[in-house]
Amino acid sequence: MVHPVRRRPIVSLLVLGLAVGGLAGCRTSPDVAAYVGDGQVTTGQLRSAVDERLADPDVAAYAAGRDAGDFTRQVLSLMIGERVYDAVEQRYDVDVTEAQVSDRIGDLLAGEDEGTLFTQLAQQQGLTRDDAREIIRELLVREQVAQAQGLADLSDAGLQSAYEDARQAGQQFELGYITVPDQATADAVAAQLRADPSSYGALATQYAGTYTLAAPQQRTLDQLPSVLAQPVQETLPEGVFTLPVAETGGVVVGQVSFPPFEDLEAGLADQARQDASDAAQPLVDELRAGLDVVVNPRYGSLQDGQVVEGDGGVVRILSGGSAGD
Numbered sequence: 001m002v003h004p005v006r007r008r009p010i011v012s013l014l015v016l017g018l019a020v021g022g023l024a025g026c027r028t029s030p031d032v033a034a035y036v037g038d039g040q041v042t043t044g045q046l047r048s049a050v051d052e053r054l055a056d057p058d059v060a061a062y063a064a065g066r067d068a069g070d071f072t073r074q075v076l077s078l079m080i081g082e083r084v085y086d087a088v089e090q091r092y093d094v095d096v097t098e099a100q101v102s103d104r105i106g107d108l109l110a111g112e113d114e115g116t117l118f119t120q121l122a123q124q125q126g127l128t129r130d131d132a133r134e135i136i137r138e139l140l141v142r143e144q145v146a147q148a149q150g151l152a153d154l155s156d157a158g159l160q161s162a163y164e165d166a167r168q169a170g171q172q173f174e175l176g177y178i179t180v181p182d183q184a185t186a187d188a189v190a191a192q193l194r195a196d197p198s199s200y201g202a203l204a205t206q207y208a209g210t211y212t213l214a215a216p217q218q219r220t221l222d223q224l225p226s227v228l229a230q231p232v233q234e235t236l237p238e239g240v241f242t243l244p245v246a247e248t249g250g251v252v253v254g255q256v257s258f259p260p261f262e263d264l265e266a267g268l269a270d271q272a273r274q275d276a277s278d279a280a281q282p283l284v285d286e287l288r289a290g291l292d293v294v295v296n297p298r299y300g301s302l303q304d305g306q307v308v309e310g311d312g313g314v315v316r317i318l319s320g321g322s323a324g325d
Helices: 010-016 043-054 057-064 070-092 098-109 114-125 129-148 156-169 183-195 197-206 226-235 261-291
Strands: 020-024 032-036 039-042 172-180 217-220 239-245 250-257 301-303 306-308 315-319
Touching (some): 032 043, 032 070, 039 043, 039 070, 043 057, 043 070, 057 070, 057 114, 098 129, 114 129, 129 261, 156 261, 172 183, 172 197, 183 239, 226 250
Antiparallel strands (some): 020 315, 032 039, 172 250, 239 250, 301 306
16 A cells, blocks of 8 residues: 555644745835735735734734734735735636635545634634635645646546556555465465455454464555565565465465555545645746745844744745645
8 A cells, every 4th residue: 555645634734834935125115014016915904904813812812922023924924925826826827716725624624623623723823714714725726736737637537547656666555464384275275365355354363373464454565574575575566475484383375455546545635736736836936936025124034934023124925835745
């Protein structure tokens, strides 16, 4: 089986959406908080956006616990990001709908309560529901741009192709082994497994012991006992082998298998989406640089990819980043 794709919790995914990067700029006006291309975020718009968020008690409590100006810088970064991704949608002729955002949030929740999630985001990150939806929109924009530019294939056919690649690579698989007394018995058990792979459980029960696995387990090549490494590699991606092993006092019958597509589909889709987002990020960065996004120095400067309390210099904010990172 392929390396299981750990589904990134939605909370950590949204944290990544706040990452920013930047270079020096030159445009500034006391009434403008930031320039984004030919557009602006005015100080009035920023003030209103901050006040609107602070009307949520959980967000207000989060902001109160931060250093002066931190929350304003966070809100400004979000506002800039929204405008940048509007320009990305226009440039690459893609359109992420509200329904698509809702569907993705539902996927990421994986059964968790939506209200609980948004309360957690407000309390821990100062994000409103709309902020979270915007970050997911930006993720989906990157995915759509990657598909539109031929950098990714998120179709069913693309996932099937990824499944076949993983199957042939043999990086991970399921391995079961049953130890029997002699070669004749091993041959009989191997024949039965080849005819009916699902009979493994009954055979393992029949020949239960120290060197028999009750059920197949996920394995990678580096996890194999050295004595089994070669026969497993020769059997991949699936099949049955027999091997006399003195330590066991008998003959090992091994079964190598690969899970069906349905068992891996969710993980393959997650990985494909992350790859698409990563592939589109340079295109977003290029467009953003062309917009000459500049922040009024009164709101801070840039350190380690975050807008922080500044030293009076003018900074250009490059918001975004890969949300599957």
